[in-house]
Amino acid sequence: MKKNLKIGLFGYGVVGQGVYEILTQNKTFGAEVVKICVKDRKKRRNLPESHFTFEKNDILLNPEIDLIIEVINHADEAFDIITTALKNGKKVVTANKKMLAEHLAELVKLQQEQNVSLLYEGSSCGSIPIIRNLEEYYDNELLYSIRGIFNSSSNYILSKVYNENVDFDIALKKAQDLGFAETDPTLDLAGYDALFKLVIIAAHAYGVFVKPEEVLNAGIMNFSRFDMQFAKEKGYKIKLISTVRKVGDDKVAMFVLPEFVTEDRQLYNVEYEYNAVVVEAAFSDKQFFQGKGAGGHPTGSAIFSDISANMYDYKYGYKKHYQENKLSYTTDLPIEIYLRYYEEHNLNQFQFEKITERYYGKDFSYVIGTIKISNLLKIKDYLNTADIQVINTGKLNDI
Ligand SMILES: NC(=O)c1ccc[n+]([C@@H]2O[C@H](COP(=O)([O-])OP(=O)(O)OC[C@H]3O[C@@H](n4cnc5c(N)ncnc54)[C@H](OP(=O)(O)O)[C@@H]3O)[C@@H](O)[C@H]2O)c1
Incomplete structure (x- = not known):
């Protein structure tokens, strides 16, 4: 039975104001914001x-x-x-992917001990209803992979640079002005934001609770015009893609990397602040979700849906986590990468299993070869800080 709800709102920034507007525009919805807690006493x-x-x-x-x-x-x-709220028996809706990804296992335990709900559709891919679909619709499907564009800022920047020849730094500033970017740009550009969402999505898709530091994420911190030039010459676009996929019968691998995307892929046409998720499954085959991944109203719409679900006492079941024969997490997966570098010593960090292409130029050099995710994970800080760029060619992704 539907219940009326009295709400306490923490945060009145981009998302907080978006939710507040949605709630006040839906006067017959049956939920009332009683109080808003904020931090800065001087802010108008x-x-x-x-x-x-x-x-x-x-x-x-x-x-x-x-x-x-x-x-x-x-x-x-x-x-x-x-x-504190869960311990006090209050239902919680959050969009805080960093906090969720870092504490998922303990939060799941706590909500079950307290028998209260913690819902977080807005934490992953903004307006796209992926978590509840994984929980309720794909709960018994054999999922081959979930892949997609999970970070709006980097997709916005890559679209601006590729389609409009805008400088990287100007595109970043514009993403920040439009409210897509996290306060700390490293969270977006080094793939951390996409990683946190991937960790949450993997928990619902495969029942694995993996800590963010155990997962490879490399982004576009050191992206250069040479990388763009390489992609354009081959007819590729570059997208920051999060992947979780089944490996063999009992394992699951996950990583966040920029990737060359060919024109025949659905992700090729996902531009600017849009996010997309491709679900590949045994029986439903390939399904594609696209929607705005950030901003007050798109994220607010996912939160609004969670509030509504709470009126009917909905809780996540984490069915794949509690089933027998659960999958385990592996980093033992080869992928093919393009590595652009300027100085030869950069190559010492990489243990390639096979090299298929090499180029030495006066402006830049690159190598294309096969390498294990486990090797890249060991050097993930290096990938995001050294003046190199790693891009997944996507050639070994198909399963
Ligand atoms: N922006 C997006 O598109 C988007 C999309 C999906 C998820 N998210 C997530 O949603 C959350 C909020 O993002 P946002 O973009 O709305 O941030 P924001 O615009 O920077 O707003 C943050 C709000 O939090 C308040 N605040 C900070 N610390 C507080 C504390 N200790 N107690 C009470 N209030 C506090 C701030 O108060 P003052 O107003 O006093 O400064 C401000 O109102 C983040 O976890 C983010 O990752 C954002």
Whole structure:
């Protein structure tokens, strides 16, 4: 039976304001924001002062409030708010992927001990309803892989650079001005944001709870015009792609890497702030979801759907995690990469199993070869900081 809900909102930034607007525009929905907790006492707000508090316990200890929406921009503080709320028997909706990915196993345990719901559709791919689909629709499907564009800022930047010849730094600034980018750009550009979403999605798709530091993520921190030139000459686009896929009968591999995408792939035409998810499964075959991956209203729409689900007492079941014969996580998977570099000593870090192409030029050099994910994982900090660029050729991705 549908229930009315009294809501305490943490955070009134891009997403907080988006959710608030959606809730106030849906007057007959049956949910009311009782209080909004924010941080900065000096900031000017577009609502009367009486709506706000700076004291978290005004919400967490208020017996009238039954649901917390947590959309602040700080993972540790969010974890503290959420665990306190769950322990106090309050339902929680959050979009904080970093906090979720870092604490998923303990949060699942806590919500089950307390028998309250923690929903987070807005944490992964904005408006695309992927988590609830994995939970409810694909719960018994044999999934081959989930792949996609999970980070709006890097996709926006790559689209601007590729389609409009805009400088990388100008494209980044524009993504920040439009509210797509995380406060710390490394989270987007080094693939961390995409990694956190992948960790969450993998938990629902395959039942594996893997810590973010155990997963390879390399992004476009050192992207250069030479990489773009290489891709354009071959007719490829470059997209930052998150992959989780079954390996053999009992293992699952996952990684975030930029990838060359050919024109015949659905991800080729996913541009700017759009995200996309491709689900490949044994019986339903290939399915493609596309939608806005960031911004107040798209993310707010996913949160709104979670609030609505709470009115019917919906909880995630984590069915694939609790089933027998669970899959285990592996990094023992070869992929083929393009490695662009300027100085030969950069190559010493890489243990290629096979090299298929080499180019030495006066401006830049590259090598294309096969390498294990486990080798790249060992040097993931190096991949994101040295003046090199790794791009998955995608040639060994097909299963
Ligand atoms: N932006 C997106 O498109 C998007 C999409 C999906 C998920 N997310 C996630 O949603 C969350 C919020 O993102 P955002 O872009 O809305 O951030 P934002 O625009 O920077 O807003 C953050 C809000 O959090 C408040 N805040 C920070 N620390 C707080 C604390 N300890 N207690 C109470 N309030 C606190 C800030 O207060 P003040 O107003 O006082 O500064 C501000 O209102 C993040 O976890 C982000 O990863 C964002």
